[in-house]
Amino acid sequence: xxxxxxxxxxxxxxxxxxxxxxxxxxxxxxxxxxxxxxxxxxxxxxxxxxxxxxxxxxxxxxxxxxxxxxxxxxxxxxxxxxxxxxxxxxxxxxxxxxxxxxxxxxxxxxxxxxxxxxx
Amino acid sequence: xxxxxxxxxxxxxxxxxxxxxxxxxxxxxxxxxxxxxxxxxxxxxxxxxxxxxxxxxxxxxxxxxxxxxxxxxxxxxxxxxxxxxxxxxxxxxxxxxxxxxxxxxxxxxxxxx
Numbered sequence: 498x499x500x501x502x503x504x505x506x507x508x509x510x511x512x513x514x515x516x517x518x519x520x521x522x523x524x525x526x527x528x529x530x531x532x533x534x535x536x537x538x539x540x541x542x543x544x545x546x547x548x549x550x551x552x553x554x555x556x557x558x559x560x561x562x563x564x565x566x567x568x569x570x571x572x573x574x575x576x577x578x579x580x581x582x583x584x585x586x587x588x589x590x591x592x593x594x595x596x597x598x599x600x601x602x603x604x605x606x607x608x609x610x611x612x613x614x615x616x
Numbered sequence: 617x618x619x620x621x622x623x624x625x626x627x628x629x630x631x632x633x634x635x636x637x638x639x640x641x642x643x644x645x646x647x648x649x650x651x652x653x654x655x656x657x658x659x660x661x662x663x664x665x666x667x668x669x670x671x672x673x674x675x676x677x678x679x680x681x682x683x684x685x686x687x688x689x690x691x692x693x694x695x696x697x698x699x700x701x702x703x704x705x706x707x708x709x710x711x712x713x714x715x716x717x718x719x720x721x722x723x724x725x726x727x728x729x
Contacts, residue, residue, distance in 0.1 A: 503659070529715055538624050540705060541660070541719045590659050594715075603648055603709075605717060607659035 499525045501593050503608025510581055511616055518576045518611045520591030526571035527593035531605065532564070535588040547574045571596065581615045588612050624703060628726045635696050637723045639689040639706035648709040650717065651680060651691045653702045660705060663691070693725075701727045 500523040510516050520530055529548050533541040545555045545566050553566035563585075565577040574593075578585055592605040629635045641649070647668040652660035666673045666680045666689075673680050679692040689706050703724050707717040 531716060540721050543716055546715055604650065604662060604665060606662065610659045
């Protein structure tokens, strides 16, 4: 199956700093990427939809100035958590859809996730 | 952080037995469904999908059943193995034009030796 690489897998940072998470599709082009957040023992919560070359679409309640998303190429999307605080500590997961299946909007492939801990 | 009082539904089965994980969805217009497996500290892994014009689809050791009448989806895993222990999520596409998937709450499957 298609491979989505997410980096870093974990990060610890001080409160007030910014953290960038990268999501790359390794063997396919992804017109659309998605960013999810997951708290312990909970389901995945969609934060935003990222389309290559355009602004991301954020879900209700997600601060776009807090969670900056850039999708500059067909294989790379980044999520930057700006001025991170302890309540931002969570597991962040990206996913991508193969451009070739875009027409059917099916089957997302997920990265391995990034555990963010803000001290 | 973690919500107080929130627990994942759990299912424990003996190794070698079959398991059935259930998922209820609420949107009758949903036209596509996927099951994902998530191991601790990892991203979800695709297992099997099904479109709404089907009621059953089989993969290797897994079968997905879709009952649109009662808006119910199930994942059957045959001859469970220790490696099947994980959290399983169903996800639905709310309509054909939707880009995103909406995930269910998940079920933790534990395989007992």
